[in-house]
Amino acid sequence: MPATVIAEADPASAITPPTTPPSFGTLALRWYRLNRAGLRAIAIGIISLAAFLLVWHMLTTYRVVFFVRFTNVPSPLAVYASFTKAIHDPKFLLHVLLSCRRIFFGFSFAAIVAVPLGLIMGRFKLVHEIIFPVAEVLRPIPAIAWVPMAIMLWPTNEQSIVFITFLGSFFPILVNTLHGMSLVDPVLVRAAQCLGARERSIFREVYFPASLPHIFTGLTVGMGVAWVSLIAAEMISGQYGIGYFTWEAYSLVQYPDIALGMIAIGVLGLGSSLLIRGAGHLVMPWRLK
Amino acid sequence: MVRHLPTLSIAMSVTSLALILTQPASAETVTLGIGTQDTTSNTVTAGVVIRQLHLLEKYLPKDGKYANVKFELEWQNFTSGPPVTNAMMANKLQIGMMGDYPLIVNGFTFDSNPESKSRLIGVAAYSLAGSGNGIVVHKDSPYYELADLKGKLVSVPFGSAAHGMVLKAMQDRGYPADFFQLVSQSPEVGSTNLQEKKIDAHADFVPFAELLPFRGFARKIFDGVETNLPTWHGIVVRTDFAEKYPEVVVAYMKALIAANQWLRDDPKLAAEKIQEWTGINKEVVYIFLGPSGNMTTDPTIKPALIDAAATDVKVLQNLGRMKEFDPKKWVDDSYIRKAYAEMKLDYDAQLGSTKNYEITGEDSFCKKPIADPRKAGEVWVDDAGIMPFSSTACTLGAYADFKAKGKKINVAYVFDTTRGIKLFADQAFFAVGNGEVAPFLLKKDAEAYAAKISGKVLGFDDAVKAAVGGGKT
Numbered sequence: 001m002p003a004t005v006i007a008e009a010d011p012a013s014a015i016t017p018p019t020t021p022p023s024f025g026t027l028a029l030r031w032y033r034l035n036r037a038g039l040r041a042i043a044i045g046i047i048s049l050a051a052f053l054l055v056w057h058m059l060t061t062y063r064v065v066f067f068v069r070f071t072n073v074p075s076p077l078a079v080y081a082s083f084t085k086a087i088h089d090p091k092f093l094l095h096v097l098l099s100c101r102r103i104f105f106g107f108s109f110a111a112i113v114a115v116p117l118g119l120i121m122g123r124f125k126l127v128h129e130i131i132f133p134v135a136e137v138l139r140p141i142p143a144i145a146w147v148p149m150a151i152m153l154w155p156t157n158e159q160s161i162v163f164i165t166f167l168g169s170f171f172p173i174l175v176n177t178l179h180g181m182s183l184v185d186p187v188l189v190r191a192a193q194c195l196g197a198r199e200r201s202i203f204r205e206v207y208f209p210a211s212l213p214h215i216f217t218g219l220t221v222g223m224g225v226a227w228v229s230l231i232a233a234e235m236i237s238g239q240y241g242i243g244y245f246t247w248e249a250y251s252l253v254q255y256p257d258i259a260l261g262m263i264a265i266g267v268l269g270l271g272s273s274l275l276i277r278g279a280g281h282l283v284m285p286w287r288l289k
Numbered sequence: 290m291v292r293h294l295p296t297l298s299i300a301m302s303v304t305s306l307a308l309i310l311t312q313p314a315s316a317e318t319v320t321l322g323i324g325t326q327d328t329t330s331n332t333v334t335a336g337v338v339i340r341q342l343h344l345l346e347k348y349l350p351k352d353g354k355y356a357n358v359k360f361e362l363e364w365q366n367f368t369s370g371p372p373v374t375n376a377m378m379a380n381k382l383q384i385g386m387m388g389d390y391p392l393i394v395n396g397f398t399f400d401s402n403p404e405s406k407s408r409l410i411g412v413a414a415y416s417l418a419g420s421g422n423g424i425v426v427h428k429d430s431p432y433y434e435l436a437d438l439k440g441k442l443v444s445v446p447f448g449s450a451a452h453g454m455v456l457k458a459m460q461d462r463g464y465p466a467d468f469f470q471l472v473s474q475s476p477e478v479g480s481t482n483l484q485e486k487k488i489d490a491h492a493d494f495v496p497f498a499e500l501l502p503f504r505g506f507a508r509k510i511f512d513g514v515e516t517n518l519p520t521w522h523g524i525v526v527r528t529d530f531a532e533k534y535p536e537v538v539v540a541y542m543k544a545l546i547a548a549n550q551w552l553r554d555d556p557k558l559a560a561e562k563i564q565e566w567t568g569i570n571k572e573v574v575y576i577f578l579g580p581s582g583n584m585t586t587d588p589t590i591k592p593a594l595i596d597a598a599a600t601d602v603k604v605l606q607n608l609g610r611m612k613e614f615d616p617k618k619w620v621d622d623s624y625i626r627k628a629y630a631e632m633k634l635d636y637d638a639q640l641g642s643t644k645n646y647e648i649t650g651e652d653s654f655c656k657k658p659i660a661d662p663r664k665a666g667e668v669w670v671d672d673a674g675i676m677p678f679s680s681t682a683c684t685l686g687a688y689a690d691f692k693a694k695g696k697k698i699n700v701a702y703v704f705d706t707t708r709g710i711k712l713f714a715d716q717a718f719f720a721v722g723n724g725e726v727a728p729f730l731l732k733k734d735a736e737a738y739a740a741k742i743s744g745k746v747l748g749f750d751d752a753v754k755a756a757v758g759g760g761k762t
Contacts, residue, residue, distance in 0.1 A: 069379070069380075071403065071404055072378050072379070072401075072402055147477075147478060147481075148478075151478065151482055151485055152485055157482070157487055235474075235475065235478055236478055236482070238444050238472030238473045238474040238478070238479075239472040239473070248447055250371060250372075250375070251369070251371045251446065251449075251473070251475075252371070252447065252610055253371050253374050253375060253394050253395070253398045254610075
């Protein structure tokens with residue numbers, strides 16, 4: 001019953017301010033109680049990851065063939081060996097850094113363009129009618145199909161790569177923003193209008209905050225897709241990037257390196273999604289549990 | 290590489306799933322997956338020709354233990370070797386074909402496969418001098434030879450035969466590892482990048498070093514012959530399949546021999562058909578596979594090719610891409626030998642011969658027979674076919690004559706005077722003087738020769754005029 005404990009402790013400290021700070025033990029206990037749910041999630045997360053590694057290890061060590069064949073899938077230890085080799089190689093760090101930079105630019109541009117565009121499309125029917133069909137046609141085109149066009153469109157390869165990650169994240173953000181706009185409660189809009197709010201204020205005070213949760217969903221999905229597009233995009237680079245690293249490993253048929261590249265993309269993708277979620281909490285404190 | 294990635298693999302897994310589910314576990318059906326590289330013109334006799342002409346079906350065993358067996362052939366096309374290796378490792382393909390470097394990687398990768406190894410069972414085509422791989426630049430660029438590319442951005446598909454050629458060329462000339470800015474790009478990406486001038490040069494395997502110049506935006510400045518290291522494409526098989534169905538593998542080798550024969554019987558028709566099947570221009574196919582072409586199609590496994598493979602292994606080891614691998618132990622010529630024996634052909638005689646089939650016939654312009662095919666030339670007139678001519682001067686003279694008569698000319702071929710490789714005449718540099726017209730791939734070779742005969746270096750159009758005027762400038 002942590003709630004009652006805190007309730008009992010609080011009035012006392014409020015009445016007589018403590019002369020001595022609470023002991024470390026008390027603080028730790030209090031911190032533990034406050035963050036119990038979070039800690040539990042982390043602990044379970046670690047256990048599930050460990051279980052995943054263990055299952056992977058067993059499947060590959062015993063080369064299990066049960067319809068799905070693990071005969072030649074690299075084991076976690078082989079991938080770890082690749083990893084230790086890779087981190088001693090400054091090039092690997094460069095691969096990671098360059099990919100992060102490309103994702104950062106591609107994703108940022110996508111957010112800067114897609115969010116306002118989605119808001120405007122949601123508000124003005126004509127803009128929606130003009131842009132929506134084009135967007136719907138372009139949306140299903142996979143990143144890899146864009147490679148030749150991207151090379152021809154942009155003067156440098158770095159721009160072509162950023163362009164492909166931009167495309168990857170652009171559409172999820174746009175679609176989610178539109179969705180958010182369509183769900184804005186018309187009663188709120190009418191209320192604001194009755195109170196004499198002008199278009200700009202309604203936009204700022206009603207539409208934007210109301211669609212923010214969906215915008216952030218779009219950003220999270222968009223970030224994921226940006227990483228998905230990475231291998232396709234970095235085929236152009238021919239030199240650096242974690243997607244390129246994976247691709248090169250494929251062209252030399254080095255399975256542990258392929259797995260290492262996949263995992264690196266996964267981990268980086270997770271990290272960037274966490275960043276977005278963090279930003280979401282900062283921007284929308286009212287949505288904190 | 291680009292095309293097959295997600296959709297095809299999904300389609301593949303769905304089909305294989307459906308196949309597994311619908312098939313009874315009896316030995317009634319033998320499924321044979323064959324990974325081809327249709328656009329890599331070198332491998333066509335081992336892949337697309339056999340498929341399109343149904344040659345394998347013709348030779349598959351039908352009696353004895355195969356009396357009740359139904360064969361299920363699954364052909365899959367890729368644009369490079371590594372995906373073939375990947376599918377072979379996964380046992381989706383049992384036979385695959387690829388260039389020298391990917392082949393070694395294939396053999397080495399299979400070393401750690403507990404189910405099966407891979408064995409080299411035949412050769413599709415080879416060039417002992419190393420022609421086929423090449424380096425091209427944009428046609429408007431100021432680069433005319435390898436040394437001009439110092440510090441420039443050069444792309445090559447890593448792990449390909451062309452990569453090996455670049456490394457060998459650098460080694461031969463004592464260039465440091467950072468002489469070029471070497472990056473890895475697949476043929477598709479590299480070609481587009483070259484067209485857009487994003488890179489200074491692109492090194493690639495068959496047929497791109499000829500195809501890109503033919504498509505009009507590139508110029509070849511380095512040919513693999515300058516490395517003098519053989520390049521070749523071969524066929525590998527999974528040993529678990531080959532040991533269980535050796536007769537099927539022998540049948541495949543017979544189909545390969547038959548495809549080879551078909552190609553040589555009518556190279557023009559073959560080039561046209563291959564264009565229809567693969568989309569590679571017939572003029573480009575013909576420069577590789579036609580008579581006196583830059584590739585020799587020959588299924589026998591020549592020791593020189595295996596020695597070259599050993600050299601390639603060292604290159605990969607130096608790059609830290611490979612550990613121990615012995616190409617000699619990886620060769621298994623029993624199937625191809627059996628195929629030769631059963632078709633009553635002499636394997637050892639073919640093994641000892643490194644002769645290509647050459648241009649023959651009568652020069653209809655200069656009215657004399659063709660004596661030296663590597664000094665000769667050919668003109669492909671759209672409706673009249675491919676005509677041989679005894680010398681470069683006669684070839685260019687005939688070209689001018691056809692033009693004057695208003696004929697549509699597809700392409701003209703001549704041979705590099707010193708290296709003997711077949712060239713597109715309109716891409717060559719000609720040393721002209723003293724009644725002589727000598728074509729060259731490289732401007733610098735043409736200049737040196739022109740200085741020797743106190744002549745001049747001319748482009749194609751001027752060379753044609755000079756040839757008509759009797760070789761005077």
